[in-house]
Amino acid sequence: MEEVKLIGTWPSPFSYRVIWALKLKGIPYEYIEEDLSNKSPMLLQYNPLHKKIPVLVHGGKPICESAVILQYIEDVWPQNPLLPNDPHERAVARFWVQFAENKVPCIWRLFRTTGGEEQEKAKKESMEMLRALEEHGLRDKKFFGGDKIGIADIAFGQVAHWLEMIEDLVGVKLIEAHTFPHLHAWTKNFKQVPIIKENLPDYGEMLMYFKRARDNFLASRGPGM
Amino acid sequence: MKENFLFHNYCYVSVCFFLSDRQVERDVTTSYKSSTPTIEKLRKKEMGEENKVTLYGMWASPFVRRVEIALKIKGIPYEYVEEDLRNKSQFLLQYNPVHKKVPVLVHNGNPIAESLIILEYINETWKNGPKILPEDPFERAKVRFWADFLQQQFLDSLRSATKSSGEAHEKAMKDVFEKLTVFEEGTEGFFPNGTPHFEGENLGFLDIVLCSLFGSHKVGEEALAMKIIDPERHPLIHSWVTAMNELPVVKETLPPHDKMVSFIQSLRGNSLD
Numbered sequence: 193m194e195e196v197k198l199i200g201t202w203p204s205p206f207s208y209r210v211i212w213a214l215k216l217k218g219i220p221y222e223y224i225e226e227d228l229s230n231k232s233p234m235l236l237q238y239n240p241l242h243k244k245i246p247v248l249v250h251g252g253k254p255i256c257e258s259a260v261i262l263q264y265i266e267d268v269w270p271q272n273p274l275l276p277n278d279p280h281e282r283a284v285a286r287f288w289v290q291f292a293e294n295k296v297p298c299i300w301r302l303f304r305t306t307g308g309e310e311q312e313k314a315k316k317e318s319m320e321m322l323r324a325l326e327e328h329g330l331r332d333k334k335f336f337g338g339d340k341i342g343i344a345d346i347a348f349g350q351v352a353h354w355l356e357m358i359e360d361l362v363g364v365k366l367i368e369a370h371t372f373p374h375l376h377a378w379t380k381n382f383k384q385v386p387i388i389k390e391n392l393p394d395y396g397e398m399l400m401y402f403k404r405a406r407d408n409f410l411a412s413r414g415p416g417m
Numbered sequence: 418m419k420e421n422f423l424f425h426n427y428c429y430v431s432v433c434f435f436l437s438d439r440q441v442e443r444d445v446t447t448s449y450k451s452s453t454p455t456i457e458k459l460r461k462k463e464m465g466e467e468n469k470v471t472l473y474g475m476w477a478s479p480f481v482r483r484v485e486i487a488l489k490i491k492g493i494p495y496e497y498v499e500e501d502l503r504n505k506s507q508f509l510l511q512y513n514p515v516h517k518k519v520p521v522l523v524h525n526g527n528p529i530a531e532s533l534i535i536l537e538y539i540n541e542t543w544k545n546g547p548k549i550l551p552e553d554p555f556e557r558a559k560v561r562f563w564a565d566f567l568q569q570q571f572l573d574s575l576r577s578a579t580k581s582s583g584e585a586h587e588k589a590m591k592d593v594f595e596k597l598t599v600f601e602e603g604t605e606g607f608f609p610n611g612t613p614h615f616e617g618e619n620l621g622f623l624d625i626v627l628c629s630l631f632g633s634h635k636v637g638e639e640a641l642a643m644k645i646i647d648p649e650r651h652p653l654i655h656s657w658v659t660a661m662n663e664l665p666v667v668k669e670t671l672p673p674h675d676k677m678v679s680f681i682q683s684l685r686g687n688s689l690d
Contacts, residue, residue: 250555255562257565261558264557267558283535283538286534287515287531291515324515328515
């Protein structure tokens with residue numbers, strides 16, 4: 193098998209999407225931690241357009257954008273499939289991956305707010321997004337993929353682990369058992385899946401890292417914003 | 418000044434932004450009647466006809482057009498249902514409750530939403546005819562990457578440009594052109610012989626996406642009296658789109674010319690500050 197490398201960063205949920213996919217399929221790979229404040233020539237060579245992680249390098253060929261990487265991994269290594277067999281079910285799974293790409297970023301907009309109208313707006317968008325997941329995505333299933341996790345669960349990993357950190361730092365609570373019962377249960381169930389449980393950033397370290405990042409961001413924005 | 422003209426040319430694509438923005442406002446007040454048939458009944462109705470394919474669309478939408486091109490390339494018979502986006506049907510609201518948008522493809526009673534996902538579905542379900550996506554996983558990843566670039570980053574830039582004015586608009590337009598240049602340079606490798614050329618109607622995923630976004634540039638030319646894609650600035654995109662515009666399947670799916678011209682003019686008329 194050709195060599196597989198993953199260039200990522202330890203706090204990034206997008207990095208973890210790829211780690212989870214590779215580990216669920218039992219694909220051996222070399223992990224390379226990137227310093228985004230001092231980007232390596234390798235990253236710049238493999239992702240000249242966006243200069244971002246994650247980048248999967250398979251046999252020397254780079255694939256960028258985590259959602260594209262997930263599909264690539266599924267195409268190349270069909271064992272332990274992340275997508276269902278049925279074409280319609282596959283389309284539904286892809287719909288939710290697309291939804292994760294388009295709508296989940298609102299939690300990061302919330303992360304960057306301190307209060308006022310801006311925070312209210314980001315909070316409202318986040319709640320709408322979570323409501324869609326609860327009522328249309330998950331409904332009464334254990335996972336988005338049904339009885340076991342699939343590509344959509346992986347795509348929503350941010351909501352299971354990173355959102356809690358955002359809630360702590362911003363001082364808002366979005367997912368509660370009485371407002372989003374299925375989603376609340378899902379966040380617990382998802383993190384209990386062995387591969388996921390063994391491959392998550394330490395919560396305390398993550399909290400510290402993102403607190404520092406948030407403080408730096410807010411300081412650079414200046415007063416009165 | 419030239420930047421402003423070219424901005425207006427992209428109004429064709431921004432058609433759907435204006436429309437979809439209005440839809441959101443209207444949907445808040447649209448009440449959902451409890452006597453409306455459930456999705457199960459709808460499914461049974463659809464299932465009554467084996468392999469029935471229905472496309473819910475809107476005549477001016479470039480996203481709907483993508484699906485039509487794909488269905489025609491594959492020779493898949495389908496029923497087309499025109500949606501009035503100011504008064505969405507109960508079918509659309511049931512079939513796409515999350516976004517309430519077109520296109521939606523319904524096959525054997527099962528709805529599929531989001532144009533790129535529909536293209537993947539068509540590719541996987543109907544094995545006969547030309548392949549819409551390459552077989553090789555790496556080539557497939559490249560095509561998905563660039564389609565995603567157009568669909569997300571490029572359209573986001575365009576959206577910012579259409580919603581801004583003055584200095585912010587100038588900046589946004591500069592970003593639009595830069596993104597086109599990135600696309601131009603990034604996709605050169607797809608055409609080792611230089612010029613895009615199509616055998617028969619072998620349009621692929623990225624071709625269809627590009628064609629749907631820029632294929633009607635001649636309409637913009639007439640409506641707004643100027644060039645859409647500058648062949649000097651973006652020669653590859655220009656020759657790519659021009660080559661596709663010659664194909665019968667592309668000509669067939671083009672919205673009626675005069676109707677499109679007056680539609681764009683009326684949108685501009687309604688949206689001018």
